[in-house]
Amino acid sequence: MKFWGFLFTLLAAVLLVAARRSSSHSSESSSSSDSSDSSSESNWRRNYFRGANCNLRPSASSSVAGNLFLYEKNNGGNVYIKGGLRGLGPRGTEYALTFHKGYPSPGECDRAGDTMDNVGGDFALVTARGDNSGAGVNTNRATIRLEEGFDNSVIGKSIVVRRLSDGKRVACCNVDRAREGHRY
Incomplete structure (x- = not known):
């Protein structure tokens, strides 16, 4: 049981890190212009x-x-x-x-x-x-x-x-x- 709990926690952590990286890339690109604000929003939603x-x-x-x-x-x-x-x-x-x-x-x-x-x-x-x-x-x-x-x-x-x-x-x-x- 401890093994499965560890495995699921590890999986959640990996996916969370990947989502944060994607989110940070989206926020960097959105600061370049107003037209990319909607793009970063759609990127965020796509990775949610x-x-x-x-x-x-x-x-x-x-x-x-x-x-x-x-x-x-x-x-x-x-x-x-x-x-x-x-x-x-x-x-x-x-x-x-x-x-x-x-x-x-x-x-x-x-x-x-x-x-x-x-x-x-x-x-x-x-x-x-x-x-x-x-x-x-x-x-x-x-x-x-x-x-x-x-x-x-x-x-x-x-x-x-x-x-x-x-x-x-x-x-x-x-x-x-x-x-x-x-x-x-």
């Missing part, structure tokens, strides 16, 4: 990210848990999903991650509702490498949005991890928008 967090909790009789981070640039495009799962197993067991319409209480994965069919089904597949093993998630989707008010928005929805062999929901989380101005 919208994000969401999802803290996976195990369902009853499961030990699968983890954290997922979702982010996209404010001007749209793909939504990137990164994070990790732990407590997987036994070796070779396959799991699928899917967006669902409901917003259940932590660990009440059966209350997550139906899948969001309009966003493309399973967005990630992971395989256990051993008992109580972990796995990373690193994917992106063009079919979802992190902006409320759209049919394909996943804010206020849930992510369910299900075991493929029997379809059992082993973990779930609610997709909550990150605080305004947070950069990934």
